[in-house]
Amino acid sequence: MKNKTIFLDIANELHKRINEGVYVTSQKLPSEYDLAEEFGVSRLTIRKAIDSLISQNILVKEKGKGTYVMKQPKIASGLGGLYGFTEAAKRQGKRSKTKIIECTIADQMPDKVKQAFGKYADEKMIHLVRQRFLEDEPMTVEDIYVLQRYVSESSIEQLEEQSLFSEIEKNIEIGYSHQEVEAILVTEDLSRLLDVEVGQPLLLVHSLTYSPSAKPILYDTSFYRADKYTFKHTLQRKH
Amino acid sequence: MKNKTIFLDIANELHKRINEGVYVTSQKLPSEYDLAEEFGVSRLTIRKAIDSLISQNILVKEKGKGTYVMKQPKIASGLGGLYGFTEAAKRQGKRSKTKIIECTIADQMPDKVKQAFGKYADEKMIHLVRQRFLEDEPMTVEDIYVLQRYVSESSIEQLEEQSLFSEIEKNIEIGYSHQEVEAILVTEDLSRLLDVEVGQPLLLVHSLTYSPSAKPILYDTSFYRADKYTFKHTLQRKH
């Protein structure tokens, strides 16, 4: 499974080495010159590979010193990157299950969603409400609006089994996602769907997912059980 | 205020033009070749300038077509990076205030903190509890353990006025921070400090802040009013 581009091949190889423990946390990587020689490419190509890993918070560089493996947060729950529920579950070796509560062509949608999609708001969209289970426990309820053009007919039928992200990526590459996390109290409806007592807190996450060229793909409003889920991420200091 | 680097100068100039309306939303910019000629630099330099604006979600590129100005509603608030409370407030043009509740040499600390600092856990640490106000409203309560070596004596006295981050950065550069966000219910103690009724939800954020070379600097457990605060961030899709 080779990429067309050398620098991505190298980024993958470096990433593999990090996961395999060849390069350990906080360890210095070989210098850019050494890596260039080892892979038989120019230094700029190595730099692009490293840049790609830095943007994924896997490496850190320090001018005059070297490139280091970033200390990774322990993965317990939560998302260590942009993954769908199914993918995140698989990475933790857990069984996930999905129950579709609603799946219709959206004839209208909240203003917040319309605003998010901008000029694409008039296109046909699928409104999807799903209940997600981890090890047979209800974990989250998703309310998703996704542009129909990115989801084929056959995909829709498989949404109880397949990852929505992987279905979408058959049609368009997923680039990034703006997320907003807040804390709310569980409502009556959600109390039933998530098996949580009224009065307990929930994590509410709004997210708008884009292609690499900033085309909006889907708007997701998800409710997570606060007792089972936390969100992990890494912020970079900007200077 | 000139930068040392050409590509940042150019990025700033392009950004200025966008703000001034020279390049309008959704308009195509001159090609990389044309810009290179105009600024009298190589195409690579233009690409670096454009990359920098893309990482700030200001521009978008499409292969074979061109570079476009991204439509920018850009809602206020939220963290576009790793900032302390004081800095984030300043960026929003709001008044912040700080009340120190505790400031001692820590003789013991929670296991979670010890574990986070690893081999540095035996060094002297300062335990700091602060109440933070925005426009005179209590917003968050912080519980911080910071390695004493990174905070000078004089700094400690100024913690009601100065940003902790900027004090620390006189001694060591801040690199990045692993954060974990969860939702909890307000306790009696916090109810008073945050002026929130019992039974309401709070955002609880644990964060461990590192130097660029992955040395742990401080461990922060912060409680945020859910009605006043949300967390915004951007996740990149990994391939």
Place this chain on the structure above:
DNA sequence: GTTTATTTGTTCGTATGTATT
């Protein structure tokens, strides 16, 4: 304390590939 070697940061020029129009 100064010099030297190492390592990342920036920039140039050039060439070729790939997607769009």
Place this chain on the structure above:
DNA sequence: AAATACATACGAACAAATAAA
């Protein structure tokens, strides 16, 4: 089919920060 525009890649050089001699 041709022109345009971004994507990738190479080689080379010098600057700037760091660490070691």
